[in-house]
Amino acid sequence: MGATRTASPQEISGRLTPAPRHTTWTGSAAAQERLHRLVPGGAHTYARGSDQYPEGVAPVLVRGVGARVQDVDGNWYVEYGMGLRSVTLGHGYRPVVDAVTRAAADGVSFSRPSVRELEAAERFLETVPGADMVKFAKNGSDATTAALRLARAATGRAMVAICSSQPFFSVDDWFISTTGMDAGIPGAGRDLTVGFAYNDLDSLRRVLEEHRGQVAAVFLEAATGGAEPAPGFLEGVRGLATEHGAVMVLDEMITGMRWHAGGAQQVYGVIPDLSTWGKALGNGFAVSALAGKRDLMELGGLDTARPRVFLLSTTHGAETTGLAAYLAVSDAYAEHDVVGIMERQGERLRRGVEEVAAAAGVADHVTVGGRASCLVFGTRDPQGEPSQAFRALFLQELLRHGVLGQSFVVSAAHTDDDVDLTVEAVARACVVYAKALDNGTTDGFLRGRPVAPALRTHAAPRRLPDLGAPTQEVKP
Structure with a gap:
């Protein structure tokens, strides 16, 4: 059979x-x-x-x-x-649900690595041939901030250049300080993040020249907001990062396993120094990843003579259900x-x-x-x-x-x-x-107020009606 x-x-x-x-x-x-x-x-x-x-x-x-x-x-x-x-x-999706159920029944978290950590790492690196090592986590912001920490340790620099045409990279200070929701973030950190425009190599060139020798990493998504990379743009980013000694970080949170199983880097043929992954890896289950070149990744490992980077040391980063979900998703991509x-x-x-x-x-x-x-x-x-x-x-x-x-x-x-x-x-x-x-207006057609940008400085005051005890169960 x-x-x-x-x-x-x-x-x-x-x-x-x-x-x-x-x-x-x-x-x-x-x-x-x-x-x-x-x-x-x-x-x-x-x-x-x-x-x-x-x-x-x-x-x-x-x-x-x-x-x-x-x-x-x-x-x-x-x-x-x-x-x-x-x-x-x-x-x-039943194959993923079944894989997660089996993993949970065998134990979710241990005091030593599980075999699923090995299996998931091997599978991931087979799928993303431009990467030598990978480390898993639970959310995208952990991965992107770890990438920045590696870049800063490797270069001895503090600044990061982000593609400001793109909406989101992290919940951490280095990115959120650039948005309209920057309350609670020290002013000193805001000066370390600078922006450039998508599909505009000259804007990146100006940023790197203006802050020559200070930029540790260049962060961007390969495609954004409905726009594809212009011919030569990603190759130009790769070249400028190398020329200025900065680490190129490709954010594959959205593009990874949506553009290609191996990410947008497989589609466009540009290999970053580091890439960050999440979202589709687990079909909704919590799993993310930081991947990249060995000389950078090993700064967070044991085979380095340089000062070690505290890199993605999390209690739940390698719990078995997220990794089982990733392996089952990978199987589905291989079969269909x-x-x-x-x-x-x-x-x-x-x-x-x-x-x-x-x-x-x-x-x-x-x-x-x-x-x-x-x-x-x-x-x-x-x-x-x-x-x-x-x-x-x-x-x-x-x-x-x-x-x-x-x-x-x-x-x-x-x-x-x-x-x-x-x-x-x-x-x-x-x-x-x-x-x-x-x-000439939505008045008379739209019930209530317009929707608003998610990241904004002020929220409209809300008056909550009396709906009874907040612990009351809501049933379908």
Whole structure:
């Protein structure tokens, strides 16, 4: 008998995903208010916050199956940007769940390395041939900050140049000091981070010249915000970093296993000194990684005569369930063309959205761009300017018609039915959008306030209603 074939994410999703139902959000609204009483911001990630969604239409979720999720009111949605782009195989993908369950049953954390640490490291380095060593952790910020620490130790320099066209690199001071949420960060640290623009080699050249001999690392994503690297840009970054003695760090948090199993560096053919990984490694389970050249990575090891770097020494970095999830995800990528499925479904979605937006006369105002596996949508006002109010209106109408997402980032679990439902929801949303454009404002169409940038200096004051005891259980 031949080997048993594992069903693809789309096959599993197609068998299990229920039809959407969207009626009321009263349960979600009540649960969200309780969250605001108990959790600063009402969510554990700012991008998941209720201020990122239309007022009163911010679902609190109880389960996910394939590419669909259900909220506490019983409404089902086709979801995009699943797990902040970390879920590429779909919610509840059985091979990953089974692998994690087996690992948990055998013990999660020990006083010595487990064999899964060896297996995961070997598998990762086979997949990312430009790296010599890897160290696992639980979140992306730990990996990016460890990369900066290595770069500073290797170069004896303090400054870091980041691609300021890109939205996020770390929760730690060296990056957050550059955002609108810099309260609590000492001013001295802010001066150590400088920015350059994506696809603009001259801006990086100017930064490195202005701070000659001071920049330890150059941080960037290979692609960003719907933009692909211009010809020669990444090669130019590589060359400038080498010329100025800086460490090139490629952030693969989003691109890793979404552009290619081996990351964007495999697609574009540019090998960084260090790369940082997370999100899709575990299909939503917590696992991240720092990988790179041996001479840099070993500064945090035992085979170095130089002063040692305290590098990713965490209690939970190597717990077995995250590594088991990574190994199962890697198996799925070997058995199925996961990236190819995402790219095909993304292109199908792009074409559908563009067609219905054009039919409604809003093609210049509702746009979709980016790599097919990582689509983003844009919302513009009557003057053609990006608009948070019109974004909120678009999100509101998508939610009303069974689509949840701050983007159109697909997974390999998105079926043709999921895409068709989404295109129909966009068509309905565009009808309302066109009316608001004709009216010159979202007033009368948008319920409540516009959505707001996640990283901003001030939050609008909130008055919480009396919803009873905050410990009361919320049931679906």
